[in-house]
Amino acid sequence: VLKHLKQEIYKSNSKRALYGLLLFEYTERIDKKLLDPSFIDFSISYYLKQNDQHHLAKCYYCKEHMLMHKMHFDESMLLNLKAIDCLQNINDFDLLGKINSDIGAIFIIQKNYKEALMKFQSSLSCFNKAGENIDAGFVMLSIGRFYKFLKKNDTARWYFKKAISKTTDSLLIGAFYQEMGINYYSSKQYDSAQYYLRKSLIYP
Secondary structure, X not given: OHHHHHHHOOOOHHHHHHXXXXXXXXXXXXXXXXXXXXXXXXXXXXXXXXXXXXHHHHHHHXXXXXXXXXXXXHHHHHHHHHHXXXXXXXXXXXXXXXXXXXXXXXXXXXXXXXXXXXXXHHHHHHHHHHOOHHHHHHHHHHHXXXXXXXXXHHHHHHHHHHHHHXXXXXXXXXXXXXXXXXXXXXXXXXHHHHHHHHHHOOOO
């Protein structure tokens, strides 16, 4: 899709805007700092003029995610809030889950722990509504780590165990078992720690 659109982007502004959005959406796993922001900036400008709130929200999220990786947290937060405004009458729970998760991560960095937990809970609710079990699992991992940081190890383990039962993703299951092992170790329950850490080695 991207290869075809790249050949078409200068034929119309709509195709150029869509290319910029898809470029950022489908390069989720590469270093965000390598992306050229001019593509997504054009997309934002185009969808703003078209009053296309859904695509605009996606663009705001893509740009804020790039800025968050560059540690420009204030700009990232502003774009997240703009994206949420765009989605007021749109039930894109997957996108809302991603936005709330990023806001929660920023709040953690800012040491605003109460607000961070609220945003992680909102993110989890959105991912559950969207049926995105893997994304929901990663949010549960964040919540569990949050409670571990607060030394509430029993609550942390509850989230880890619940998440394990909800996903079949091998990488995620391994991460949960590892976190369980570390959690039990910090609670000085060494037999349980050894059990879960060994289980984590089974998964890639």
